[in-house]
Amino acid sequence: MTTRVLAAGDLFVRNRLFIDALRAAAPGDLEFAELTLPWPVEPFGRVAEVDEASGTEERLIEALRGARICVTQMAPLTRRVLEACPDLELFGISRGGPVNANLEAATEHGVAVCYAPGRNAGATAEHTLALILAAVRRIPQTHGDLVAGQWRGDYYRYEAVGFELLGSTVGLVGCGAVGRRVARMLAALGAKVLVHDPYLDGLGDLADVAELVPLDDLLARAQIVSLHARATPQTTGMIGAAQIAAMAPGSIIVNCARGALLDYEAACDAVESGHLFAAAFDVFPEEPIPAGSRLLTTPNVIVTPHLAGASKQTAANAARIIAEDVGRHLRGEPLLHCANPGALTVPRPA
Template sequence: MTTTVLAAGDRFVLPRLLSDAVRARADADIGVRELELPWPHVPFGPVAEVQEASGTEEELIAALSGVRVCVTQMAPLTERVLAACPDLELFCVSRGGPVNANLDAATRHGVAVCFAPGRNAAATAEHTLGLILAAARHIPDLHTDLREGRWRGDFYDYDNCGVGIEGTAVGLVGYGAIGRRVAAALSALGARILVHDPYVTEDALPETATKVTLDDLLAHARIVSLHARLTPETRGIIGTDEIAAMRPGGVLVNCARGGLVDYDAVRRALESGHLHAAAFDVYAEEPVPPDSRLLKAPNVVLTPHVAGASRQVAHKAADLVAAEVHRFLDGRPLAHCANPAVLDTDGVLRGRKGRGE
């Protein structure tokens, strides 16, 4: 029996990347149908009850007719879509989390939802390192000044000099896949790494890193970079009091989640000079409102939530979900299922025991 797969890509994880990855791994009889969603040319947003989705329920329902497997980055999996698409069994999201899928509804309909953890860890770590260097050494401002005809030799004045990495204490709040990569890169540049992560044990850290409390990290680190997940416990983890506890002349960087930081407190600290610089790729509100005072703050480097944007990420995302499709077709356990209640004790979708049965 031919299995029909919908490759619902967009302008980042292209439909052809998803199709090619699925076909490259499949040794079963499959047919691949493609749908292109408008993200990022059209911003993602809520679609019915799910968040951060692209496209409409209507176009996805039409495209899913007769489809058992969907691989996508942004397509909305809603109660309405699930009710209208009874053939669907597997929905693979090529992102670090399936925020575009209604997991409760998928579980009720017996649809397994998979995701792609770690797909952009390397790219985000690289971007973080770039922002740390750019903010600490004022690279964007110096670039702009030179293009406008100003030769800023005064940055050799001791009071204006940037912050170097070698010998500097860098604090990482969160030590997952991204934090580990950032730590390795900064250690190679001679930084001393301080880590605050309640889920990491001291013996899991390299010799170049030390586990500390958040208070100790803020008191001793010259550069603080955030890599924590956004949870009720971490929301607003860096606010007015925490910034005040940082060393004068410190640098704050966030490529994790906007909800970790009080950006008004950051702006005030930049304007007062308490913070030497800051750099952000994520924000409390996205896109950043054009009247946001953060956009006018001194010594701040801003990028529009693109830390995970590299061509390698798009290919890796497609490969990760294609691997899940291959496991599904073989009747093997799924590796990254977000709603395991639909699986049997072996990790296989209930009722799915291999393509020959």
């Protein structure tokens, strides 16, 4: 029996990556349709009731005609799409979380949604380390001055220089797939690593390189604080003015996780006042960053455009993880990364 699959890739996780991964991991006769979404050339946004999506409901509905399976990164799985596509039974989202899917509606329609946790852990961990080093050593500022014709010897003043990671204390707020990699990288460079994560009972194989501590203790002791938590109602705004004030004078804060975790106005205030030596961010409460934002003008604030996870390996990992769950689905095996297991018990149309 031929299974029709829609590969709704984009300009990062391309259709050929999905199709090659599916041919390697999924059994049987697969027939492919393709839809290319405009992300990242066009920013993602809200589509109907789902967030961080690319493309339109209309284009997706048309492309899904007769498809039992869809693999994508950014396509919007909305109630309208589900109602228009009764053949659909599995929707694979090649991201760390299925934010562009209406999980309640998918469950009602018996459509399982799988996702790809850890796909970009290596890339994001490396980008985090890069931002830490860039902030500590003032690399963007000194580069900008030099190409502008200024040889800034005054950066060598004791008050202006940063510190080495060797012997420094770094605090990680959250210790999932990314945080664990960052912890090992920092430990290899000679840093003392503190971890705060209320969902951990212990550090497991990180016990030899890190110490599990309460958040207040981490903020008081760390010279660098790096955020690695998911955005949930419990973590939204968890680092605000009071928490930044509790950090040691001259310290650094880094965020490559989610913009909702941090009060950016408070961070800019702290950098401007000199309480923080620097800050470095890859994620923001509003993306793209609005024109006129203090994030673009505050000295010693380093920003990159939400590309910590951007690597060729991430794109390949994303396609592979989803393809493996497609293979499990077609073989009648349990899905490894199902966001709505209740959908698997809903009777499918005959």
